Amino acid sequence: MSNILTVGAIQDIFDPNIRNPEKPVLQIAKVIQSDYSHPRPQRVKVAFNDGCELTQGIIPVNLVERVSGDIKKGQLLRLTHYNCIIKNSLESQETLKIIIVINYEMANSGLYQIFSNLSRVKTTKRTSPHNKSLQHSITSGPSYTIGEEFFPINALSPYFNSWKIEAIVGTKTDIKPWQSDHGSGKWFAVVLFDSSGEIRATAFEDADNFYNQLQIGKLYSISKAKIRMANKKYSTVKNDYELILGRETIITEVLNKDSHGFIPFNFVKIVDLIEYEKNDIIDVIGIVIKVSDIQEITTRTTRKNVNKRCITIVDQSKYQITLSLWGLQAEKFNSSILNHIIACKNVRVVEFQGRNLSAIFDSTIIIDPNIQETNELRDWYNSHGTHSKFTSLNTSSSTVQYVDDIKTLDQIKYEKLGQGNNLDYFSTLVTVLNIKKGNILYPACPTCSKKVIEDVSEWHCAKCSRSYPKPEYRYIIAAVVADFTGDVILRFFNDSALSIMNCEAKELVRLEAEDRDNYDATLEKACFKPYIIKCRAKTETYEGRSIIRYSAMSVIKIDYARRAKRLHQLINEMEDSFLS
Numbered sequence: 401m402s403n404i405l406t407v408g409a410i411q412d413i414f415d416p417n418i419r420n421p422e423k424p425v426l427q428i429a430k431v432i433q434s435d436y437s438h439p440r441p442q443r444v445k446v447a448f449n450d451g452c453e454l455t456q457g458i459i460p461v462n463l464v465e466r467v468s469g470d471i472k473k474g475q476l477l478r479l480t481h482y483n484c485i486i487k488n489s490l491e492s493q494e495t496l497k498i499i500i501v502i503n504y505e506m507a508n509s510g511l512y513q514i515f516s517n518l519s520r521v522k523t524t525k526r527t528s529p530h531n532k533s534l535q536h537s538i539t540s541g542p543s544y545t546i547g548e549e550f551f552p553i554n555a556l557s558p559y560f561n562s563w564k565i566e567a568i569v570g571t572k573t574d575i576k577p578w579q580s581d582h583g584s585g586k587w588f589a590v591v592l593f594d595s596s597g598e599i600r601a602t603a604f605e606d607a608d609n610f611y612n613q614l615q616i617g618k619l620y621s622i623s624k625a626k627i628r629m630a631n632k633k634y635s636t637v638k639n640d641y642e643l644i645l646g647r648e649t650i651i652t653e654v655l656n657k658d659s660h661g662f663i664p665f666n667f668v669k670i671v672d673l674i675e676y677e678k679n680d681i682i683d684v685i686g687i688v689i690k691v692s693d694i695q696e697i698t699t700r701t702t703r704k705n706v707n708k709r710c711i712t713i714v715d716q717s718k719y720q721i722t723l724s725l726w727g728l729q730a731e732k733f734n735s736s737i738l739n740h741i742i743a744c745k746n747v748r749v750v751e752f753q754g755r756n757l758s759a760i761f762d763s764t765i766i767i768d769p770n771i772q773e774t775n776e777l778r779d780w781y782n783s784h785g786t787h788s789k790f791t792s793l794n795t796s797s798s799t800v801q802y803v804d805d806i807k808t809l810d811q812i813k814y815e816k817l818g819q820g821n822n823l824d825y826f827s828t829l830v831t832v833l834n835i836k837k838g839n840i841l842y843p844a845c846p847t848c849s850k851k852v853i854e855d856v857s858e859w860h861c862a863k864c865s866r867s868y869p870k871p872e873y874r875y876i877i878a879a880v881v882a883d884f885t886g887d888v889i890l891r892f893f894n895d896s897a898l899s900i901m902n903c904e905a906k907e908l909v910r911l912e913a914e915d916r917d918n919y920d921a922t923l924e925k926a927c928f929k930p931y932i933i934k935c936r937a938k939t940e941t942y943e944g945r946s947i948i949r950y951s952a953m954s955v956i957k958i959d960y961a962r963r964a965k966r967l968h969q970l971i972n973e974m975e976d977s978f979l980s
């Protein structure tokens with residue numbers, strides 16, 4: 401391995417008196433942060449090894465996914481573009497040396513044993529103020545980018561003096577007044593994107609000119625803005641820093657250049673939104689199947705009137721969800737977007753009569769974006785989607801909150817979930833063993849879904865006081881599910897039952913009457929399949945006895961790659977806890 405590594409590269413990288421090595425090969429000695437689960441980080445922190453010493457490194461998550469899919473201890477990376485920082489530690493009287501990876505490729509597909517005779521040099525002692533040349537590099541940091549004209553947004557920090565970014569304007573606020581003890585004026589903000597990430601930029605000085613200059617959807621080169629820590633109270637942009645535009649800032653529109661790929665998306669499948677918490681910010685893509693009229697509502701916080709429009713989108717998971725648009729966005733996205741694909745960047749997960757999405761200031765919505773996901777979604781919808789029946793995520797109780805941990809059935813009983821007056825929600829990974837035959841279907845009212853009674857040639861609903869020529873059949877299934885710790889009886893109502901049956905209720909009614917063999921085969925085919933199931937536990941009284949009933953709220957097919965990453969993360973956490 402020593403012949404593959406660029407031995408001594410780390411010292412050369414941080415030496416201000418020599419030229420930086422081109423495409424050095426370094427080894428991943430440790431993955432400090434490799435959490436691909438929710439909430440999603442922007443960067444992976446690692447320790448780099450060059451055969452002589454170690455130093456810290458930062459690799460953007462979206463770069464990892466694009467190049468290698470994962471970062472593992474022992475891998476060899478060839479850094480084709482990179483940058484470096486030397487900064488003061490906030491915790492000790494030392495300086496930190498950090499390599500920021502802008503682009504890389506795999507030098508070898510294997511995993512190699514870590515050199516054990518390294519001097520673990522992650523830091524260097526602070527120098528005397530008399531050594532002015534080195535002191536300058538520590539306080540300011542290098543002001544160069546290797547191999548690229550433009551600086552990636554996700555590598556910006558206050559430690560860089562000279563930089564220039566090329567970014568597209570995703571969103572822009574209106575000009576607003578500000579007032580403080582130091583004076584008053586105007587301000588506005590934009591969110592800028594490039595292929596590496598996003599950052600918020602705010603103008604206080606000369607706000608009118610910057611406002612006219614920066615237009616949504618256009619590409620610009622920007623330099624000489626101040627970089628400061630982002631105030632997360634006022635921004636959901638996924639960046640620790642923000643830009644302040646001032647009199648020295650230089651902004652030039654970039655013409656005749658394709659901006660495809662400048663907005664990086666991390667799309668979440670609609671069915672997976674149930675795993676995210678209220679107020680999480682996510683990206684989603686879907687086909688618009690419904691657009692409501694504009695409503696004028698009064699906001700709860702400001703008591704001001706604002707326009708609202710709801711649109712319904714679907715994707716390949718065969719689930720649908722409602723996205724609320726506000727103000728100018730509600731006016732812009734009208735019924736003309738029906739059957740078009742929209743990609744939504746930075747929308748908020750909300751709970752209002754179930755799981756929904758809401759656009760915010762930092763949200764960027766693009767119609768029919770020129771990306772691979774658009775083509776895949778359109779092909780699927782044209783082939784299968786137009787004939788599919790979609791399940792809504794809006795039917796769950798607005799008080800539902802799911803924990804991230806998957807519990808075993810033994811844990812559920814040990815923790816006494818659902819006992820007393822408690823209404824508990826949990827996730828479990830189980831296999832459907834047996835579906836109890838009998839009354840697994842019932843004739844339902846097409847309006848309220850309550851059971852209807854046959855009356856001569858019609859079906860009567862007592863709740864709606866209406867009669868129908870025929871009912872809508874719905875599932876109500878009791879099934880035995882099990883994991884390696886035990887088994888329980890779990891109830892599946894219509895939406896969750898459809899996920900395990902893969903057969904419409906009315907079709908099963910027909911099979912029961914006309915083709916008993918296929919009816920039995922359909923029930924058998926639904927068994928012996930594992931799922932991650934979101935459940936509710938509640939104590940109910942039946943014939944004077946209190947029993948805990950478990951109900952399936954949603955059923956998710958197992959993503960084995962994602963599940964394996966989660967298990968790998970848990971193993972690493974256990975390993976670190978034992979070693980610490």
